[in-house]
Amino acid sequence: MDHGAHPAQFASFAEFYPFYLGEHRNTVCRRLHFIGSLGVIGCIAMAVATGDWLWLPAAIVCGYGFAWIGHFFFEKNRPATFRHPVYSLMGDWVMFKDICVGKISL
Secondary structure (H helix, E strand, O other), X not given: OOOOOOOOOOOOHHHHHHHHHHOOOOHHHHHHHHHHHHHHHHHHHHHHHHOOOOHHHHHHHHHXXXXXXXXXXXXXXXXXXXXXXXXXXXXXXXXXXXXHOOOOOO
16 A cells, blocks of 8 residues: 555655655665665676676666565555656665665664
C-alpha cells in the first residue's frame, strides 16, 4: 500500500524528495536500496576496470532489483520509479548520500 496520496506532478525535486522518503520508511527497504546502489557503483567500476561493458546492464539489474524487492516485499508499495522515473533515480542517489553522511539511518 502506498503511504497516502501524492500529486501526479511535482514542481521540483525539492518537492518530490519528502514524498520519496515517505515511500522508504521501512528499514529493510532502505538497506536494500543502499546495497543496490553500492552494487551499481561496483558494477560501473568493474566495467571501467575491465573494459567489459556487460557490467553496465548488470548495474541496472542490481540497482533496480534490490530496490524493487524492498518495495514489493518489505515496504509493500509500488516503486516511485513507475510514476516519477527521473526524480526517483535522483532520490535514490540523494538518499544514498544521506545514509552515507548519517542523515538517514539504516
